[in-house]
Amino acid sequence: MNIAVEFVVVVFKIVWSFVLAGTKWFVRMREKSVVGQVCLITGAGSGLGRLFAKEFARRGATLVLWDINREGNEETAEMVRDIYRKITSKGEIIGGIQDVPCQPQVYTFVCDVSKRESVYHTAEKVRAEVGNIDFLINNAGVVSGHHLLECPDELIERTMMVNCHAHFWTTKAFLPKMLEQNRGHIVTIASTLGLFTTAGVEDYCASKFGAIGFHESLSHELKAADKDGIKMTLVCPFLVDTGMFKGCKIRKEMAPFFPPLKPEYCVTQAMRAILTDQEMVCTPRAMYVVTFMKTILPFEAIVCMYRFIGADKCMYPFLAHCKESMNNNETKISS
């Protein structure tokens, strides 16, 4: 095809994408229904994973919960069953669809996503007991809670294995069927610490940047293969108040502008993005501004901005808190 013609077509496509993006700002997109669809969530035993499970349950989806912690996972499953009882008895499902064609169910599996064999083995069990999955929510995450030079190497490896490498295995386990059917949705729960970093949490930032790098690479691969039926959403929440980063503090005068997010708010925003096939969502929206500033400002100015917000050392109190707890013999590796 003539290069000039192709160039003109590309320009038109770019302008059109701006028009579409602009429309999405003003027109509220309709959320897709997930009734009867199967949603797999890693790290469902606590934090955001649990909240996502409840949200999907309210919308009538069948849930497959993975977590390394059996107790937490079962607790989430109980909450989900409670929600199922409410929606099937009252016939109320968020999304407006009143008929529940099949009884949604919840399945729990204990799985250590950092171990490749565990993921593949559990995926086989899911395929046998549940069938194919429609949504894959890569949510499981840990942080070591130590400064780099004080951090045991095993914990650094663990952070990378759970937060980043696990995505390779879960995606490889479930993507083939999605590719076959050209249908599915992969969600990566990353963090704003996957878009910019702060001092002291090198392992966590590296793992989240890696997860985002993986997500974007995969997104390009799917686009190159013309698999437009497989959707991908990247969720980047700012500090969520789940206790994972307890003690983290930005400058107190700036705190009203960047408060730690309520987990429910973060999940509500994320659900909207997922159900409207939005490619990326940052909560709060102010994070878009920070990431944009990062690309245009010289490094010294970025440092100046971070120091003003108190973001450059915001993790130091969290790390000190971890150290203190370790000295008091508590385990501080939370997932």
Added chain:
Amino acid sequence: MDPKNICSAVLFPIQMLYSIIKAGMSLLLPTKRRDLSGDVVLITGGGRGIGRHLAHEFAKQGAKKVILWGRTEKCLQETSEEITLLGTECHYFVCDVGNREKVYQQAKLLREKVGDVTILVNNAAVVHGKSLMNSDDDALLKTQHINTLGQFWTTKAFLPRMLELCNGHVVCINSILSISSIPGAIDYCTSKASSLAFMESLTLGLLDCPGVGCTTVLPFHTNTEMFQGMRVRFPQLFPPLKPEMVAQRTVEAVRSNKAFVYLPWTMHILIVLKNLLPLSALEEIQKFAGCYTCMNTFKGRT
């Protein structure tokens, strides 16, 4: 609001403006440059590619000693001989940075035999170069271990002494693919993104440590064996970089303590566009530029 906070709030825009002007000026005016004559430089993956050129450049610019780490003894030996011929003391050790125990072992040996490393260049990298479903699981992990975790281990091995001496520099040869990924190199893009975050976080943490700095270099496609076969659509518009140029600019950045270097400078435009354009627009541009097919001809290193 107490006076201290009011002062901070007023000073902030002035400080920002000052940093921007200072950065602009540093592009035009010569800045204070580090004298390499007392420096012991360790280059991982120093046997070939960009690493080999870095060794030459550091030697040329007056480094006291150059040490090479790598996996292939033959390449290390050849490069070491070339550097010695230039008149700079050069040693090499076989070490796979993906192997944590080996890194610590070799680091100890290095300290005893040669001395304290003052400039650490994390350059070693591999690429598997296949789509996710075609990638071998072990190969995926190997890339993560060498490209990302290897940097954790080398930094943990050498940074404490740099902090003690208040003299040191950690360099990372990263890639533009860490920020703008392409299909067909998922292992590499993931590992480079992780490595970039590691360096950025480290750079922020070391701001308060006098004498110890960081430099991260993000080059576009460089003409070495590692990515052989990779071909962009408009090579006249976007020619691959010469490894000598990457090496030269890296050493310059180390000497002027520059934190982040994009090669070529036009990569800045790419990054700004990435943040401004809707994803579908970006995808169309990448497709048109041939990024979606550039890895189809990838041969790589066996």
